[in-house]
Amino acid sequence: MSLRFQEIDWQPTPIGDISLRRRRHPESGEDVYEVKLGDEFLMSSLFTAGEVALAELALAEAPGTALDVAVGGLGLGHTARAALDDPRVRSLTVIDALAEVIDWHRRGLVPLGTGLASDPRCRLVHGDFFALAAGPHGLDPDGPGRLFHAVLLDVDHSPRHVLHPRHAALYRPDGLRALAGHLHPDGVFALWSNDPPDDRFVSTLTEVFPRTAAHVVEFDNPLQGGTSSNTVYLAVKGPAAP
Numbered sequence: 001m002s003l004r005f006q007e008i009d010w011q012p013t014p015i016g017d018i019s020l021r022r023r024r025h026p027e028s029g030e031d032v033y034e035v036k037l038g039d040e041f042l043m044s045s046l047f048t049a050g051e052v053a054l055a056e057l058a059l060a061e062a063p064g065t066a067l068d069v070a071v072g073g074l075g076l077g078h079t080a081r082a083a084l085d086d087p088r089v090r091s092l093t094v095i096d097a098l099a100e101v102i103d104w105h106r107r108g109l110v111p112l113g114t115g116l117a118s119d120p121r122c123r124l125v126h127g128d129f130f131a132l133a134a135g136p137h138g139l140d141p142d143g144p145g146r147l148f149h150a151v152l153l154d155v156d157h158s159p160r161h162v163l164h165p166r167h168a169a170l171y172r173p174d175g176l177r178a179l180a181g182h183l184h185p186d187g188v189f190a191l192w193s194n195d196p197p198d199d200r201f202v203s204t205l206t207e208v209f210p211r212t213a214a215h216v217v218e219f220d221n222p223l224q225g226g227t228s229s230n231t232v233y234l235a236v237k238g239p240a241a242p
Helices: 051-063 078-084 099-106 112-120 128-132 165-171 173-180 197-207
Strands: 004-014 016-024 030-039 040-044 068-073 087-098 122-126 148-153 183-193 212-223 226-236
Touching: 004 099, 016 099, 016 112, 040 087, 051 078, 051 148, 051 183, 051 212, 051 226, 068 078, 068 099, 078 087, 087 128, 099 112, 099 122, 112 122, 112 165, 122 173, 128 165, 128 173, 165 173, 173 183, 173 197, 197 226
Parallel strands: 068 087, 068 148, 087 122, 148 183
Antiparallel strands: 004 016, 016 030, 030 040, 183 226, 212 226
């Protein structure tokens, strides 16, 4: 049986102190893993439906049977794991700005870490997703110009509530156009948000992508005695020019 509460790791980072904690759920007795940045909760293994749906909804729209996928934000690994569970995924590039988070997975400090780090299809890349998305060389530092069939992003709380001010540029038309340039024709961009659907952001998406949608993902919230929800935005790039 685990301790009731344990701080597994704590590290200073350029964007604040980050910590990985484990606690025992008082009712189920299961271990719950949590990540905090400073005093702010970033994620919990108690709530993963939105992270899983991010991958499942996006890949349901992705074209082809041999998919190259990029994920922005590793977290506790639930989006990456859900992507690898799709047998069509032949490669997964997971980009995270915090080397400490990648290290948790490689050291097996989080439940999904060892499986992700050892999967030959999966690469864990230390890098700035937002800078890579805005740049001309693309999301794979080892493959300039490489295109992806799907790009999944789960870093900020929402397009309006970003972790760093420089992230905001990606959610504007020019930032989205740059990101779309790293997708194959008919490729999919998917974004997780903790806020309800934002009509203004959907309108921005439609300036760049010909097909868009906002899916509400509901899940049980035992802490509040009801249900909560996340939003997954989907945006599909147009086909190749004839």
